[in-house]
Amino acid sequence: MEPILKSILTCPNCKNAREEIMPTDACQFFYKCSSCEAVIKPFEGDCCVFCSYGSVACPPIQASNSCCKIS
Template sequence: MADPILISRLRCPECDHEEDMEMPTNACLFFHNCAGCGVRLQPLQGDCCVFCSYGTVPCPPIQEGDCCHG
């Protein structure tokens, strides 16, 4: 199995600000404050983290098929 991709670009749904972020390999990130407008992002229903909801790449646990959610 290939190593997970660790960088994802988050896009804020409120202001469209984009930010490249390094994802943790052993956890899901539930909250993130947008650097553009300050809104607090949280996962959409059914997603485990902000990367899965707003990122260009899903979180490493999802990539590896071993997510902490449900």
């Protein structure tokens, strides 16, 4: 099964939601909101911002693998 690569990230500060394409070769540890410019990072225990704030978990988690390296 092919992983879903698009996820809607929702900023926890301003609630702005934006569709983003997830990287397949690394986790995205930081994300700068395009609306309020807050830099967000994952919750403790999550590997990336998509797992914490996205509508879809990152590709390695979708595949039931351990997550990839931090970028």
